Amino acid sequence: MSEIQAARRADALKELAVLDTPEEQAFDDIVFIASRTCDTPIALISLLDYDRQWFKARVGLEVCQTEIAQSVCQIDVDDAEMLVIPDLTRDPRTAANPLVTGERAFRFYAGAPLVLRSGVVVGRLCVIDTKTRPEGLTPEQMTLLRALGRQVSDQLDLRRAAQVSARLLELQTALIEIGERIRASEEAVEMTSAAAAVVGRVLGVQRASFGLVDPDVEIVDVEADWTAPGVASIAGRHRFDDYGTLRADLVAGEPLVIEDVATDHRTSAHTDAMRALDIGALVNMPVRDHGRTVAIFIVNASRPRFWTPDEVLFLRSVAARLEAGVARLRAERQQSVLNDEINHRLKNMLSMVQAIASQTLRTVSQREPVESFERRLIALSAAHDVLLQKSWKDADLRTVAEAVIETVGFGERMTLDGPSVPLGARAALSFSLVVHELMTNACKYGAFCLDIGHVELTWTIEASGLIVRWRERGGPLVVAPSRKGFGSKLIRLGLTGTGGTELRYEPDGFEADLRASVEHLAQA
Amino acid sequence: MTIASHTPVPIVLVVEDEPLLRLFAAQVVEDAGYEPVEAANAAEAIAILESRPDIRIVFTDIDMPGGLDGIKLAAFIRDRWPPIKIIITSGKPLPPRTVMPAETVFFSKPYRQDRVIALLHKMAA
Numbered sequence: 001m002s003e004i005q006a007a008r009r010a011d012a013l014k015e016l017a018v019l020d021t022p023e024e025q026a027f028d029d030i031v032f033i034a035s036r037t038c039d040t041p042i043a044l045i046s047l048l049d050y051d052r053q054w055f056k057a058r059v060g061l062e063v064c065q066t067e068i069a070q071s072v073c074q075i076d077v078d079d080a081e082m083l084v085i086p087d088l089t090r091d092p093r094t095a096a097n098p099l100v101t102g103e104r105a106f107r108f109y110a111g112a113p114l115v116l117r118s119g120v121v122v123g124r125l126c127v128i129d130t131k132t133r134p135e136g137l138t139p140e141q142m143t144l145l146r147a148l149g150r151q152v153s154d155q156l157d158l159r160r161a162a163q164v165s166a167r168l169l170e171l172q173t174a175l176i177e178i179g180e181r182i183r184a185s186e187e188a189v190e191m192t193s194a195a196a197a198v199v200g201r202v203l204g205v206q207r208a209s210f211g212l213v214d215p216d217v218e219i220v221d222v223e224a225d226w227t228a229p230g231v232a233s234i235a236g237r238h239r240f241d242d243y244g245t246l247r248a249d250l251v252a253g254e255p256l257v258i259e260d261v262a263t264d265h266r267t268s269a270h271t272d273a274m275r276a277l278d279i280g281a282l283v284n285m286p287v288r289d290h291g292r293t294v295a296i297f298i299v300n301a302s303r304p305r306f307w308t309p310d311e312v313l314f315l316r317s318v319a320a321r322l323e324a325g326v327a328r329l330r331a332e333r334q335q336s337v338l339n340d341e342i343n344h345r346l347k348n349m350l351s352m353v354q355a356i357a358s359q360t361l362r363t364v365s366q367r368e369p370v371e372s373f374e375r376r377l378i379a380l381s382a383a384h385d386v387l388l389q390k391s392w393k394d395a396d397l398r399t400v401a402e403a404v405i406e407t408v409g410f411g412e413r414m415t416l417d418g419p420s421v422p423l424g425a426r427a428a429l430s431f432s433l434v435v436h437e438l439m440t441n442a443c444k445y446g447a448f449c450l451d452i453g454h455v456e457l458t459w460t461i462e463a464s465g466l467i468v469r470w471r472e473r474g475g476p477l478v479v480a481p482s483r484k485g486f487g488s489k490l491i492r493l494g495l496t497g498t499g500g501t502e503l504r505y506e507p508d509g510f511e512a513d514l515r516a517s518v519e520h521l522a523q524a
Numbered sequence: 525m526t527i528a529s530h531t532p533v534p535i536v537l538v539v540e541d542e543p544l545l546r547l548f549a550a551q552v553v554e555d556a557g558y559e560p561v562e563a564a565n566a567a568e569a570i571a572i573l574e575s576r577p578d579i580r581i582v583f584t585d586i587d588m589p590g591g592l593d594g595i596k597l598a599a600f601i602r603d604r605w606p607p608i609k610i611i612i613t614s615g616k617p618l619p620p621r622t623v624m625p626a627e628t629v630f631f632s633k634p635y636r637q638d639r640v641i642a643l644l645h646k647m648a649a
Contacts, residue, residue, distance in 0.1 A: 344616050352544055358548055381632070
């Protein structure tokens with residue numbers, strides 16, 4: 001049995017992830033059929049590890065493994081041929097084997113090789129008798145045992161393929177979850193903590209951390225740190241050079257993948273530092289920004305561990321999502337600063353306009369137009385405040401109405417009721433002016449003239465679109481004005497500046513209906 | 525509003541770095557029937573307050589150049605001259621969790637002149 005073949009076999013078995021797994025019906029069935037077919041008391045599926053043979057399925061034997069030296073299956077296994085030994089006591093390769101000389105008293109052996117699709121021979125399907133069989137197996141038994149051996153090999157390959165695809169699905173599901181958590185996060189540390197927790201859980205590792213690095217990747221400041229129960233955090237500052245020669249890959253943006261810190265040439269001289277943090281295996285995945293490594297996603301396992309290509313790819317995708325998430329936050333923050341600045345300047349400009357108008361119009365003896373000018377300006381300014389809070393995206397209709405009502409007063413004599421309706425920037429500004437004019441008119445001629453007067457402002461969404469209803473009650477008798485001033489023209493422009501306004505001077509009080517399509521409102 | 529001859533006219537300190545807006549604020553104070561004193565920043569305002577014990581109300585902007593903004597100025601005044609009433613105004617919304625000193629009222633800019641005047645009257649009463 002050559003060393004290289006043995007190493008290939010051990011790697012293949014590790015890859016199969018089959019050693020020390022529970023019994024499985026498919027394999028149990030095959031050994032049962034093999035023992036019946038060949039009429040032997042014992043049948044085994046023997047997998048050949050470095051230092052032992054382990055039985056995936058067995059009939060007629062109570063132990064699940066033996067030392068490799070006692071294995072008959074390993075004889076000439078690399079030839080990938082049937083092995084038949086009619087009398088084990090008379091074959092020089094087995095005559096001294098304790099399984100033959102001892103109380104188990106094995107006498108006859110026949111084994112078919114287990115050859116994976118990759119060509120690696122991982123063991124045998126064998127049948128054993130305690131009586132010698134000088135005639136061996138019949139040709140038909142030979143053919144059937146070979147065929148069953150191929151069945152075992154196929155099962156092993158299929159089993160692995162199913163495991164790989166289940167694992168892939170698990171990793172993809174985790175990636176989707178991380179993507180959702182990142183999208184929902186408003187802070188970078190929230191994103192990285194969420195990602196670390198999901199990664200730690202799905203990879204079954206002891207620690208998953210996120211740390212920012214300096215431009216030369218000499219130091220990492222670990223901020224978010226997920227640990228399995230009982231595992232210490234590594235939050236804080238670490239120097240890469242204290243743990244080995246790790247920086248070259250990270251600076252280049254390549255992941256650092258180490259299966260065993262004791263044997264890897266990059267870390268073998270620093271195992272004490274690794275052991276102090278309880279690290280046996282690790283992956284450090286760089287997070288890049290503008291072609292530079294700005295952060296590292298760190299995964300630690302306390303024991304040596306094989307990282308599958310799928311797992312490394314998964315970590316790469318997590319890093320990419322974090323990069324995109326952090327970039328999004330930065331863009332939003334810049335946008336928000338810019339919005340604040342624009343709004344501040346705009347409102348300062350409105351204040352200047354107010355100051356100039358007030359000074360310029362001081363000598364005008366008729367005060368009413370001067371005051372309405374100032375109030376319209378302030379209503380517009382209130383709508384700007386609402387829009388700013390939503391970063392100039394959609395403002396809610398109710399919020400805009402409340403902001404304008406606040407600037408006029410009489411809020412306690414108004415009832416507002418309706419669903420949430422998003423207004424685009426233009427619609428929010430024109431709606432604020434309409435509400436302002438309606439309120440001004442109510443103060444001058446309508447419901448607010450009398451103490452008992454009140455206004456209902458309600459809105460509903462119907463098939464035709466949004467309908468806003470203004471209903472004044474308890475005011476004096478109203479009549480349609482003979483002249484249309486600027487205020488009533490503003491009202492007639494309606495919700496989107498395109499009309500859709502109906503005004504009625506009813507005996508009960510003034511009424512207005514304003515209509516617009518919901519899409520139009522949000523776009524305008 | 526008429527002020528009896530024996531009552532001293534309340535003095536209002538207007539603090540605003542933008543000259544046009546300072547002029548306007550001073551005009552509002554005058555329209556309320558009070559006497560404005562003007563300062564362009566917090567340091568000037570404190571110097572004036574130290575030399576003029578007759579100031580009863582401070583009407584200040586928040587965003588001003590120099591170390592002290594309107595909120596800090598208000599806190600300083602509240603600490604050092606507790607009886608003085610304070611009106612704060614700003615073009616920016618108040619940052620969330622801002623702690624306003626006691627007996628301090630905030631107006632968003634542009635503000636309604638009549639409301640500021642009504643508040644001045646209430647504070648001076």
